[in-house]
Amino acid sequence: MFYSIMFPEKEQHLQKRRSDMPDCFRDINLDQIFAPIIGSRKGLRLEEFFYTPLSDRKIIYYRQDVMRELENDALYGLIAHFSDAINILDNRMSVIDKLLNSEYAYDNNYLTKGKMLDCADIYRKEVTALGDRLNGLNLRSQGLCRFSEYLSEYRESDFFKSFSKRVVRLREDLSKVQYCMLIKNGTIRVRKYEDQADLSKQIIEKFEKFRQGDVKDYRHKLSEEPHAEHVEAAVLKMVSLHYKDIFEDLDDFCVKYLNFRDDTILRFSREIQFYISWLECIRPLRKAGLSFNYPKLCGWAERIYNCGGFDLALALKKQSDTVTNDFELNMPERIIVVTGPNQGGKTTFARAFGQMHWLASLGLSVPGSESALQLFDNVLTHFGREEDLSALSGKLQDDLLRLRELLDKATERSVIVINEIFSSTTLSDALLLGGRMMDALAKLGAPAVVVTFLDELACHGEETVSMMSTVREDAPSQRTFKIIRKPPDGLAYAMHIAGRHGLTYEQLSGRLKR
Numbered sequence: 001m002f003y004s005i006m007f008p009e010k011e012q013h014l015q016k017r018r019s020d021m022p023d024c025f026r027d028i029n030l031d032q033i034f035a036p037i038i039g040s041r042k043g044l045r046l047e048e049f050f051y052t053p054l055s056d057r058k059i060i061y062y063r064q065d066v067m068r069e070l071e072n073d074a075l076y077g078l079i080a081h082f083s084d085a086i087n088i089l090d091n092r093m094s095v096i097d098k099l100l101n102s103e104y105a106y107d108n109n110y111l112t113k114g115k116m117l118d119c120a121d122i123y124r125k126e127v128t129a130l131g132d133r134l135n136g137l138n139l140r141s142q143g144l145c146r147f148s149e150y151l152s153e154y155r156e157s158d159f160f161k162s163f164s165k166r167v168v169r170l171r172e173d174l175s176k177v178q179y180c181m182l183i184k185n186g187t188i189r190v191r192k193y194e195d196q197a198d199l200s201k202q203i204i205e206k207f208e209k210f211r212q213g214d215v216k217d218y219r220h221k222l223s224e225e226p227h228a229e230h231v232e233a234a235v236l237k238m239v240s241l242h243y244k245d246i247f248e249d250l251d252d253f254c255v256k257y258l259n260f261r262d263d264t265i266l267r268f269s270r271e272i273q274f275y276i277s278w279l280e281c282i283r284p285l286r287k288a289g290l291s292f293n294y295p296k297l298c299g300w301a302e303r304i305y306n307c308g309g310f311d312l313a314l315a316l317k318k319q320s321d322t323v324t325n326d327f328e329l330n331m332p333e334r335i336i337v338v339t340g341p342n343q344g345g346k347t348t349f350a351r352a353f354g355q356m357h358w359l360a361s362l363g364l365s366v367p368g369s370e371s372a373l374q375l376f377d378n379v380l381t382h383f384g385r386e387e388d389l390s391a392l393s394g395k396l397q398d399d400l401l402r403l404r405e406l407l408d409k410a411t412e413r414s415v416i417v418i419n420e421i422f423s424s425t426t427l428s429d430a431l432l433l434g435g436r437m438m439d440a441l442a443k444l445g446a447p448a449v450v451v452t453f454l455d456e457l458a459c460h461g462e463e464t465v466s467m468m469s470t471v472r473e474d475a476p477s478q479r480t481f482k483i484i485r486k487p488p489d490g491l492a493y494a495m496h497i498a499g500r501h502g503l504t505y506e507q508l509s510g511r512l513k514r
Helices: 030-039 057-070 073-100 110-135 142-155 158-175 199-210 229-240 244-256 263-287 312-318 346-361 395-409 427-444 455-459 492-500 505-512
Strands: 179-184 187-192 296-298 304-309 325-329 335-339 370-374 379-383 415-419 448-451 464-472 475-485
Touching: 030 263, 030 312, 030 346, 057 073, 057 142, 057 263, 057 296, 073 110, 073 263, 110 142, 110 158, 110 229, 110 244, 142 158, 142 263, 158 244, 187 229, 229 244, 263 312, 304 346, 312 346, 325 346, 325 475, 335 346, 335 427, 335 455, 346 370, 346 379, 346 415, 346 448, 346 464, 346 475, 379 395, 395 415, 395 427, 427 448, 427 455, 455 464, 475 505
Parallel strands: 296 370, 335 448, 335 464, 379 415, 415 448
Antiparallel strands: 179 187, 304 325, 304 370, 464 475
């Protein structure tokens, strides 16, 4: 039985999801990726899906299959149209619900009831049209197959059939309502139409002889939305006195079918936007030639890798000229230590490592052509912060306290990203503290990326993989932003010190040009 397009089982859907942004988001720029998506779909509560990672492979693969199928442009367009129509309708009906339940006749009137009938007709047509189209498709994903089956059963239900017939009959009856209005001295009188002459047609016929070729049409098309609702509502009330049977039928319809919207269809229309919004987000990057893939989710002892990955937050800003990088960890390798010159893409690489693991845990496609990623319990990050002068502790103490907190939370199934800590102390102290940090990470066994200026950490043990940000051989001052497997070259700390004192090639060149 279908319940949710996000979870194969109802019980999984009913589990609590978080609504607050996880701590790691700002460090690895996931907040920049998700904020535009969530902001453009306010009211759909999509943040609870983006903020809650999954640890169950079955749910993740369930979502991956749905998203793969939605990559078909025709199906995407069909589902996106239906979802948008139902979500807009649901918002309109939320307002109508309040008006029809109001104690004031000013709100609960035939104008409001007519709006409800319009919504009911749109709902009937959209459900029928989608059901017809899905029946003609060879769907593969479990989620969309189940929804299609549910929709077929719903359309054949006694409720939907009687509801649809009632809507069609009411629309036909109301289309036959004809009346005349006499407006004079601020007073409106209403009576039944009795075959009076259409004066507008007579006027057009009289002036037809003066027409000289095609002329500009100055007629203005009025909006369907009323500009003087109280007047229209009053007129409809007077009209209802002349067509009592039809309007009494409308009254009965609004009472009986006020809650005509099906909860499962509403849930589908809201939740499918999770997939639609992601495909919409990455579409320009795919057009620019960047690859995305659906990763295999690995247990603790398996191989972890990604081919052609990149920092998604940065790519969404630049789109073109995005540099891709690979990584691979084969047991006993668990820690990637990244060294190299400043501004060479080390932090970007570390962020991408954290991003793709989080995206994979949601069932989304991730940057790169192929990947296998860790099925984690938490993504833990430690990025350098500006020193808080109001605090009694210094930067080094703050780094150590936050590192201790990270290690206390971490398990062998966590994903860890540490970016350039211990930069505020001496080389000997940094090496001592860095070595102890590496011991703790090695003992833990969790996959981690450590960005550092300390080359010695890249040779810590068999669990450590050394990677370096590279420069052009013919122009060492120019970064390639490629991160490759390579032993450290011993220049990272020297470049770090030179940068602190304004003595790098770029800094010196800038001053000499003045």
